[in-house]
Amino acid sequence: MAEKTPFEIPESMRGLAEKGVEQAKEAYDQLxxxxxxxxxxxxxxxxxxxxxxxxxxxxAVQIAESNLKSGFDLAEKLVKAKDMxxxxxxxxxxxxxxxxxxxxxxxxxxxxxxxxxxxxxPE
Numbered sequence: 001m002a003e004k005t006p007f008e009i010p011e012s013m014r015g016l017a018e019k020g021v022e023q024a025k026e027a028y029d030q031l032x033x034x035x036x037x038x039x040x041x042x043x044x045x046x047x048x049x050x051x052x053x054x055x056x057x058x059x060a061v062q063i064a065e066s067n068l069k070s071g072f073d074l075a076e077k078l079v080k081a082k083d084m085x086x087x088x089x090x091x092x093x094x095x096x097x098x099x100x101x102x103x104x105x106x107x108x109x110x111x112x113x114x115x116x117x118x119x120x121x122p123e
Contacts, residue, residue: 017079052116063105
């Protein structure tokens with residue numbers, strides 16, 4: 001029986017994909033920096049946002065940043081994969097890590113929301 005040759009991703013294709021990921025990450029970094037500046041300006045100019053809402057918003061932004069960073073890290077690893085088996089292994093590992101992260105993030109947000117609700121209750 002003939003031995004199957006694994007599908008390999010050409011080096012030129014991986015290089016092109018790596019450059020695309022790098023450019024997307026740079027654009028993301030610029031967007032997040034602008035977002036942080038806008039948040040700082042809003043927080044300084046408005047006292048209308050309560051402490052609890054600020055905490056929740058800050059945590060949500062932190063979670064989004066973390067998840068996007070994980071996505072970029074995944075993309076960087078995938079474009080460097082030499083074959084489909086390695087790509088599947090990378091994807092499986094990422095999925096396991098993200099499920100754990102999502103669970104932890106949901107718990108953190110739940111705790112913040114519970115605290116905010118407790119503060120909002122009239123005594």
